Amino acid sequence: DAGVIQSPRHEVTEMGQEVTLRCKPISGHDYLFWYRQTMMRGLELLIYFNNNVPIDDSGMPEDRFSAKMPNASFSTLKIQPSEPRDSAVYFCASSFAGTGNEQFFGPGTRLTVL
Amino acid sequence: GENVEQHPSTLSVQEGDSAVIKCTYSDSASNYFPWYKQELGKRPQLIIDIRSNVGEKKDQRIAVTLNKTAKHFSLHITETQPEDSAVYFCAASEGTYKYIFGTGTRLKVLA
Numbered sequence: 279d280a281g282v283i284q285s286p287r288h289e290v291t292e293m294g295q296e297v298t299l300r301c302k303p304i305s306g307h308d309y310l311f312w313y314r315q316t317m318m319r320g321l322e323l324l325i326y327f328n329n330n331v332p333i334d335d336s337g338m339p340e341d342r343f344s345a346k347m348p349n350a351s352f353s354t355l356k357i358q359p360s361e362p363r364d365s366a367v368y369f370c371a372s373s374f375a376g377t378g379n380e381q382f383f384g385p386g387t388r389l390t391v392l
Numbered sequence: 393g394e395n396v397e398q399h400p401s402t403l404s405v406q407e408g409d410s411a412v413i414k415c416t417y418s419d420s421a422s423n424y425f426p427w428y429k430q431e432l433g434k435r436p437q438l439i440i441d442i443r444s445n446v447g448e449k450k451d452q453r454i455a456v457t458l459n460k461t462a463k464h465f466s467l468h469i470t471e472t473q474p475e476d477s478a479v480y481f482c483a484a485s486e487g488t489y490k491y492i493f494g495t496g497t498r499l500k501v502l503a
Binding site: 326 | 424426428434435436437438441481485488489490491492493494495496
């Protein structure tokens with residue numbers, strides 16, 4: 279298995295633009311998590327899904343952020359409009375309830391908003 | 393909700409010495425405590441975990457201890473090597489599958 283796949287790996291955009299980050303979880307996993315990592319705030323959970331259904335979005339910072347999971351093999355995190363303070367590394371992780379709690383992280387997307 | 397505090401934020405040790413990182417949590421219902429290692433520019437990867445029905449777990453040079461009464465858990469790395477240099481994150485479960493992460497400890501192993 280290739281592991282969790284994220285794209286793009288790097289994104290540089292200008293303030294006000296829409297940004298879409300993509301994630302493909304490990305095949306067979308039923309949980310998907312989106313995290314944001316910054317020096318100031320560390321690893322923050324933004325939202326997570328179970329069987330494609332959003333379970334907890336309490337970490338989504340504001341209405342500019344939205345996430346979808348249209349099927350078991352794909353999820354998106356969208357920021358519209360983007361702001362410089364959104365600059366961070368965004369990680370997607372997945373897990374399978376049947377084998378315990380371990381979350382497997384993707385390589386991350388480094389987002390820079392100018 | 394759960395709150396996890398992690399100390400120290402940075403730690404430097406001489407190669408061959410031991411390193412200890414400590415975390416406290418607030419929710420007595422938390423029952424799963426993973427530790428992740430993140431090398432520079434890489435993804436976090438699980439190195440060891442412990443469940444609330446166990447007090448200690450060891451895997452080669454790495455061990456984790458859990459004190460449920462005091463609500464704290466620690467990572468112990470013995471015989472440190474340069475490749476142990478990384479950022480280490482503790483986490484505590486909130487509910488069954490959600491983690492709350494600590495703020496991380498940057499470990500430097502000096503050759």
